[in-house]
Amino acid sequence: MTKFLQRVSRIILAVFALILLFTGGMSFQRYLTEHKAPKTVVTAQVIKVDNRKKVAYDYHGVHYKSVPVANVIQNFGKVGDKITVYVNQHDPKKIYMKPTVTVLLILASVMIGWAVLIILVLGFEYWLIHKVKEIAHNSDMAMSEQEKGAK
Numbered sequence: 001m002t003k004f005l006q007r008v009s010r011i012i013l014a015v016f017a018l019i020l021l022f023t024g025g026m027s028f029q030r031y032l033t034e035h036k037a038p039k040t041v042v043t044a045q046v047i048k049v050d051n052r053k054k055v056a057y058d059y060h061g062v063h064y065k066s067v068p069v070a071n072v073i074q075n076f077g078k079v080g081d082k083i084t085v086y087v088n089q090h091d092p093k094k095i096y097m098k099p100t101v102t103v104l105l106i107l108a109s110v111m112i113g114w115a116v117l118i119i120l121v122l123g124f125e126y127w128l129i130h131k132v133k134e135i136a137h138n139s140d141m142a143m144s145e146q147e148k149g150a151k
Helices: 002-034 102-150
Strands: 039-049 052-059 062-066 082-088
Touching (some): 002 102, 052 082
Antiparallel strands (some): 039 052, 039 082
């Protein structure tokens, strides 16, 4: 039963690592497409819509309500605060808290790093278990040869 649980836990860890690798790759791809997009500085106001903080701003005469891209912790201010955001000129619904999109790069790096670490640990564990089994098998063979020689 324990071997079964060990295998299931390894499979779950491997799947989790692949999911992290995939989402990290997607975040990195998004960083590559958005970090050079031209952005315009706009003054916006923090509002609350459906118990979520959003940012309301006007861009070229159109009113938008959006959440900043890659703002995981949503610490862009208190409701009613005036803040500076950077609007993507190609897609005005995308706003950023900083002129660069390094948050996406940091997020992608963390996810890919954890995925690689999990994969390395699983690989090392696999290698170590097989080495221990090989050593145990060789010592059993040596013991049986000694017993044959003693007779």
